[in-house]
Amino acid sequence: MDLNLETLRQNVIECTKCDLCKTRTNAVPGKGSFNSDVMFIGEAPGRNEDLQGEPFVGVAGKKLSLALENAGISRDEVYITNTVKCRPPDNRVPSKIERDTCQEYLQKEIEIIKPKIICVLGNTAFGSILGGTEITKFRGKVGRKENQLYFITIHPAATIYNQGLIEVLEKDIKKLFELIRELKNGKQISIDIEFST
Ligand code: URA
Numbered sequence: 409m410d411l412n413l414e415t416l417r418q419n420v421i422e423c424t425k426c427d428l429c430k431t432r433t434n435a436v437p438g439k440g441s442f443n444s445d446v447m448f449i450g451e452a453p454g455r456n457e458d459l460q461g462e463p464f465v466g467v468a469g470k471k472l473s474l475a476l477e478n479a480g481i482s483r484d485e486v487y488i489t490n491t492v493k494c495r496p497p498d499n500r501v502p503s504k505i506e507r508d509t510c511q512e513y514l515q516k517e518i519e520i521i522k523p524k525i526i527c528v529l530g531n532t533a534f535g536s537i538l539g540g541t542e543i544t545k546f547r548g549k550v551g552r553k554e555n556q557l558y559f560i561t562i563h564p565a566a567t568i569y570n571q572g573l574i575e576v577l578e579k580d581i582k583k584l585f586e587l588i589r590e591l592k593n594g595k596q597i598s599i600d601i602e603f604s605t
């Protein structure tokens with residue numbers, strides 16, 4: 409494990425910078441390969457994640473794993489994290505102040521992993537990172553902000569009660585890894601949306 413990533417992990421585990429530290433069981437640092445070409449960013453830890461201290465280990469995580477497997481990718485090959493690292497009570501959406509306070513950890517993860525592309529999962533991450541809304545309009549598209557590429561898709565939790573959305577998530581994840589293959593082969597990929605800072 410990379411030393412900077414390990415330090416960051418420890419800092420997250422001990423963090424008390426926002427009120428979510430008061431109600432969490434465990435902080436949930438990002439997890440996965442230091443060498444990953446892609447970083448997945450979800451919303452916030454849920455109940456299972458809070459109990460186990462690992463991201464996407466509950467039902468939504470299973471959906472994400474299945475979509476990855478379907479694209480021929482195993483979870484250990486990628487890096488998965490969240491906009492905030494501690495569970496909001498009753499799984500409410502993390503507040504702006506919580507997201508802003510936690511953002512430095514996300515920034516550091518991006519600096520350390522240097523992903524070729526960041527996969528934004530769902531509206532909270534989309535709003536937080538790119539200032540976007542209406543994920544259903546933007547999903548499946550490639551964005552760019554400050555020279556970083558982003559791929560936008562729905563949150564895996566959205567597929568739990570909607571069979572149709574499983575196909576959408578699977579299709580998007582397959583496209584994401586096709587784009588990554590193209591990037592690795594030095595090809596230019598077309599940008600659908602430029603996000604301003
Ligand atoms: N949902 C998220 O957004 N993140 C997790 O880690 C688990 C569920």
Ligand code: SF4
Nearest residue numbers: 423426429493494510
């Ligand atoms: Fe710290 Fe982020 Fe947890 Fe808040 S959510 S206590 S900023 S790690």
